[in-house]
Amino acid sequence: MGRSHVEVVVIDGExxxxxxxxxxxxxxxxxxxxxTEQLAALAALGLDWAER
Incomplete structure (x- = not known):
C-alpha cells in the first residue's frame, strides 16, 4: 500500500x-x-514491522 492510498469508510450512510x-x-x-500494546495490535493485523 502506497502513501497515497485512500479508503472510503461509510458511517451512517455518509x-x-x-x-x-x-x-x-x-x-x-x-x-x-x-x-507495546499498540505494536501488538498492529502486529495482530499483519503489519510485520510492528513485531519486536
Whole structure:
C-alpha cells in the first residue's frame, strides 16, 4: 500500500475518505514511540514491522 492510498469508510450512510496510506506511513516512522500494546495490535493485523 502506497502513501497515497485512500479508503472510503461509510458511517451512517455518509462516505468519508480516510488517508490510510499517510496514517500507516506516519505510524511506521514513529513506531519507537508506540506502546507495546499498540505494536501488538498492529502486529495482530499483519503489519510485520510492528513485531519486536
Amino acid at each position: 462516505e468519508h475518505p480516510v488517508k490510510l496510506g499517510v496514517w500507516l506511513s506516519n505510524t511506521k516512522s514513529r513506531r519507537d514511540k508506540l506502546s
